[in-house]
Amino acid sequence: xxxxxxxxxNTETGGEISYExxxxxxxxxxxxxxxxxxxxxxxxxxVLIIIILAVILRKKLKEVPNVLQNVFEIVVEGALDLxxxxxxxxxxxxxxxxxxxxxxxxxxxxxxxxxxxIGGLGLLEKGEHGLAFIPFLRGGTAxxxxxxxxxxxxxxxxxxxxxxxxxxWKIFNKYVNLKALGQIFTKIKKDKTIIIVAPITFFVGLLExxxxxxxxxxxxxxxxGNVFAGEVLLASMAAIFAYILPIPFVFLEILVGVxxxxxxxxxxxxxxxxxxxxxxxHDEHEKHEExxxxxx
Amino acid sequence: MELDLxxxxxxxxxxxGAIGPGIGIGxxxxxxxxxxxxxxxxxxxxxxxxLLACAFAEAIAIYALVIAFSIK
Numbered sequence: 001x002x003x004x005x006x007x008x009x010n011t012e013t014g015g016e017i018s019y020e021x022x023x024x025x026x027x028x029x030x031x032x033x034x035x036x037x038x039x040x041x042x043x044x045x046x047v048l049i050i051i052i053l054a055v056i057l058r059k060k061l062k063e064v065p066n067v068l069q070n071v072f073e074i075v076v077e078g079a080l081d082l083x084x085x086x087x088x089x090x091x092x093x094x095x096x097x098x099x100x101x102x103x104x105x106x107x108x109x110x111x112x113x114x115x116x117x118i119g120g121l122g123l124l125e126k127g128e129h130g131l132a133f134i135p136f137l138r139g140g141t142a143x144x145x146x147x148x149x150x151x152x153x154x155x156x157x158x159x160x161x162x163x164x165x166x167x168x169w170k171i172f173n174k175y176v177n178l179k180a181l182g183q184i185f186t187k188i189k190k191d192k193t194i195i196i197v198a199p200i201t202f203f204v205g206l207l208e209x210x211x212x213x214x215x216x217x218x219x220x221x222x223x224x225g226n227v228f229a230g231e232v233l234l235a236s237m238a239a240i241f242a243y244i245l246p247i248p249f250v251f252l253e254i255l256v257g258v259x260x261x262x263x264x265x266x267x268x269x270x271x272x273x274x275x276x277x278x279x280x281x282h283d284e285h286e287k288h289e290e291x292x293x294x295x296x
Numbered sequence: 297m298e299l300d301l302x303x304x305x306x307x308x309x310x311x312x313g314a315i316g317p318g319i320g321i322g323x324x325x326x327x328x329x330x331x332x333x334x335x336x337x338x339x340x341x342x343x344x345x346x347l348l349a350c351a352f353a354e355a356i357a358i359y360a361l362v363i364a365f366s367i368k
Contacts, residue, residue, distance in 0.1 A: 023365060023366055218355075221362065222355040225358035226351075228365075229362070259348070259351050263352070266348070
């Protein structure tokens with residue numbers, strides 16, 4: 001068992017309870033052949049909260065907004081402006097925005113649910129070292145499975161988006177650059193250096209393929225690490241001096257929750273935008289401009 | 297005397313891993329201060345990108361922290 005933090009407390013029964021934050025999500029209850037971990041429970045709760053909020057907002061949608069609608073209008077408008085800054089294109093950001101903001105709210109609510117003191121409610125279970133305390137609420141993003149799933153969704157989604165917007169052949173050539181190899185035969189008469197340049201371009205394409213996996217790793221571990229480290233930080237601060245000392249760190253963690261959700265969804269928008277831009281068209285455009293300059 | 301190497305490994309993992317991000321966040325903060333000093337009206341525009349850059353730098357320290365936690 002991997003222990004991040006262990007505090008042993010003597011209870012009245014004389015047994016020891018270990019309050020530890022484990023690297024993996026702990027199982028809360030079992031059905032026949034399916035284990036419900038606390039991270040899973042929390043992420044379902046987050047989904048439920050989002051659904052309820054969405055339904056309430058939809059029912060009370062008015063020309064003159066009430067308080068809740070006002071708050072969300074400010075948030076969505078600000079987020080759409082931020083999205084515009086990344087994509088530089090309203091029509092593109094209108095397509096990407098719904099995915100990004102859903103991911104944002106899912107991560108944000110998960111991060112904040114993990115901070116709730118209700119996480120203190122939980123089960124006592126027989127672990128390897130006597131009784132172990134298992135909280136019901138553990139931020140869904142503090143489980144590496146959730147963050148890897150989100151990251152894979154972001155990267156595969158970006159590539160699918162690229163396929164739908166600029167075509168499967170161009171996306172395929174981004175990774176396995178057959179077009180560059182083909183240019184050896186078509187352009188060799190004009191430009192002798194292509195015989196050196198084309199294999200390099202092909203190799204860069206393969207590196208791009210590795211880069212996609214690096215994207216998954218960095219996205220998932222950034223989110224997981226930040227949220228998980230926050231939980232451990234709070235636990236160890238509470239161990240040093242309970243109730244008072246953790247309070248400033250709780251504020252820090254609330255801020256970190258927002259920032260990490262923002263970063264994840266902004267990177268998602270960036271990946272979608274990169275994959276939807278046609279780099280060849282850009283080159284041709286530049287060439288066209290050069291031609292214009294020459295002709296002038 | 298038997299040295300507990302895993303404790304040492306944890307300490308080295310987070311200790312060495314925190315150097316780079318520490319320098320990075322210091323540079324980000326210094327440059328942001330410089331920018332605000334040059335143009336105090338741009339404070340609000342600088343703050344959000346600065347926080348984002350800080351979070352990116354901080355993430356590297358947190359990779360090291362995760363590694364430190366996962367050393368048995």
